[in-house]
Amino acid sequence: MGCTAEDIAGALHAAAGVIAEHRIELIELDRAIGDGDHGENMNRGFTAIVSTLEDKVPDGPGAVLKLAATTLISKVGGAAGPLYGTAFLRAATSLGAVEEMDGPAVATALRAALEGVQARGKAVAGDKTMVDALIPAVAAAEAAVGETGADVTAVLAAAAAAAAKGAEDTVDMVARKGRASYLGERSAGHLDPGARSTALILGALAEAR
Amino acid sequence: MGCTAEDIAGALHAAAGVIAEHRIELIELDRAIGDGDHGENMNRGFTAIVSTLEDKVPDGPGAVLKLAATTLISKVGGAAGPLYGTAFLRAATSLGAVEEMDGPAVATALRAALEGVQARGKAVAGDKTMVDALIPAVAAAEAAVGETGADVTAVLAAAAAAAAKGAEDTVDMVARKGRASYLGERSAGHLDPGARSTALILGALAEAR
Amino acid sequence: MKKIINDPSTVVTESLRGLAAAHADLVRVREDPAVVIRADAPVSGKVAVISGGGSGHEPLHSGFVGRGMLDAAVPGAVFTSPTPDAVQAAVEATTGEAGALLIVKNYTGDVLNFETAGELAAADGLDVRSVVIDDDVAVADSTYTAGRRGVGGTVLLEKIAGAAAERGDSLDVVETLARQVIGQVRSIGVALAAPTVPHVGTPSFDLGADEIEFGIGIHGEPGRERIKAEPAEALVTRMLDAVVEDLPFADGDRVLLFTNSMGGTPPIELYLAHGIAERLLAERGITVARRLVGPYITSLEMQGISLTLLRLDDDLIELWDAPVHTPALRWGV
């Protein structure tokens, strides 16, 4: 069975909870190799998504993701705002007007999101950014679709696990994009905050299923 | 035997050494109930006295003390500069043109110094200032003159001991003059830096004999 | 953390209210999204000059709104670039036929958010252009970084572009001048102690008692290198060498020397550093024709300074000297 607009709204609600819980952790990660605002930024954005969705859940999964996208764009700022905003916007667009999102649609949406982030931010694998969580997530989602077919839960779970692993792998990387790149070699040895938040969000979405 | 100009120059040299040694202590005392500059101020002044006297020692004890006075006035600043400057100036004037300073002259000079400080600063006994070291010093010097006659060493030793005791007694006082007075009751429990420097200087002069 | 605030989440808004109250003759403030607008905007026939970025660098940018400088400033959350809709609101409030120049500091977030805002403005049929300033020599300008950061040079750029717009230059000319300034301005910063972001509550980085962060950014991002604390003479020499040799500035050049406090360094130290810098430049045969000394682009209460050099020509000098009337910079008025 696929996800309805209500399901996605619920999942975003869950993601907001997880981000709030990890606000300090994300701040601390960003404090180490950035400017210390990532947790605050993401929390501000997801809190805004929840209160927007409380007013009214739009019709269809694509419309919900689009509302999340515009909310992130207008509330987050920083690097993460436009990048996550683009990710959600591209994912929304990829869904079109479907009533329910199935497993393959999840994989397609994730790939669209990744492509959007890369189009905006120009980061490639190994640059120590959220892209390093998204690339393995997309690959795992697509593989899961190949194996399990249409099961949203399995696709999301695979993506989340891969994103978590991908985020961990950023620890050893030297940043080449974003604020951490100013540190050069000194950026190695730290987890990238954006990769971590990507893994947290995907984890929450998978859990919410 | 009395003190010559050279003796007094030597004693001032010794006092400068003691002040330099206790610079940090005086700073810390002033930091607690003032603005933390007393040690620096006194050290600047006495260092300047030493270097002025290195050029040339003037003729007669009065002239040496007068040179010390003008040096203090033009180098120390703060409250201590004009007060110590006045003290030395009045002491110098009290000596007139004598070639040697004997015991009674020391007592007279100390009284003149005290009166000068009080005329400038308006502090009375118990206000928690250098006056609380000077008042007992003058009394002890005058008593010593009554007992021992003309012995400079004994007079200075008595004054120094009384000044040290007087300084100690400022600990319990609540300041009513100078910067410490802004603290009100909170000034109690601390040694007054100016009383301490007075005791140190008299101690050094007595030792130098 | 001790700060004179009520709540970390309302710091920017509440502070802007104070700015509006203090300078009602110069600026008006819109909340949500937050925008600081020149009191008499839109000024008809004039190119609008707009800048913005994370808050916490005051007086940059909001303190530079007014006659002869910015038409609007867009303050984001503390150390966080503002969102496109805020930039769009600034454009709407200030921009007419003559178009607008957006001055963007080179940080990923600023570039992306202003980029989107530019697209929105273009969709509204407005002639809105952007320039990206990247004057910080501390960062290697290579494919291995996000590029050099925009720092002290931003203040000078805003003054000069604002003066050009005020004298009636076209958007083409204002943009060309802005690119000229960007091409010939260079900066370096150092930190002695870290700032504390209100919503974080702990210092942005930890520096040992005898350490200096050399090449610090203005967001408390750690710099490029940690050095041992050293006397002002050695530190200013090191800073100036980095700046002078980068462009490079040469014997015979006329420059503007901007000695900036990052916030927590008091004037007594700032002027001391400035005096050293003036002497060292004279020794190199570089003429300091104009100077600016003060806390103009800061990082909350961070202790440290930055040095910026801009190569001048007669036109830039005329634009620098032109009247300016803003909360933080004022002359000729």
Next chain:
Amino acid sequence: MKKIINDPSTVVTESLRGLAAAHADLVRVREDPAVVIRADAPVSGKVAVISGGGSGHEPLHSGFVGRGMLDAAVPGAVFTSPTPDAVQAAVEATTGEAGALLIVKNYTGDVLNFETAGELAAADGLDVRSVVIDDDVAVADSTYTAGRRGVGGTVLLEKIAGAAAERGDSLDVVETLARQVIGQVRSIGVALAAPTVPHVGTPSFDLGADEIEFGIGIHGEPGRERIKAEPAEALVTRMLDAVVEDLPFADGDRVLLFTNSMGGTPPIELYLAHGIAERLLAERGITVARRLVGPYITSLEMQGISLTLLRLDDDLIELWDAPVHTPALRWGV
């Protein structure tokens, strides 16, 4: 301690060299004794306005030398009032027939040293008068203290007396105006973190993580009371109550509100506090007719703010608005 200095004993001199280099059009600097003199002094026929005090409060006083404000400033060692011969040098460089007004902050050291200088000037046959400013409501004005301290009101006094002298008022008039200002200006300060004096090397006092020193002086002298840290709204209310109720300022009064940073408090917090103060005064029916917001009388890098209120009348407003051109305060020029 980390500071951008070479040697604690040369900080003041080296800093003044930087000031002279940066503002050669406005001031000239003499060393040993250190005096900052208006570039075109002595201005013939004009009353000279002179102030001074310990260094470390910049821009007070040296940043206020120039047209429409001070003719000379006399900087002592850090937090130490200057010596009489330095004041005398300032008088000599600026004072003619019209005489001079010495503006003295009420601290024992300042009063005594300026007193001696005044006697020296009188001996030279010059008409030199002194006014002592004591606007700090934190200190009880009783025989149990050295009297109230001179704090934020000093900046306003220097501007107004300077403007009166510039427009050609006689020494009698300038002195009378100065006494009027002193009679109707009141201030209070708070500290969140202590400054560090260069020759001391450790903070001037120790404050707990949740403590505020209420009624702090500008030399890092401990204040009158230690309170728990509280939100800006409560703190500004407490400060304003102390100031308003002291004079008292009343419904219908027109005032100048001066919101001052002690150095380490950044503009974002300062404007936030200012906004609150404006609102609270409006609620009391007190009209804020003029304002000044910024770090104008500081205590090195001390974190904290002060609030100053001056009751205005038309003449004081005219004098406040009159052109001023100094390193730190400039308008109308």
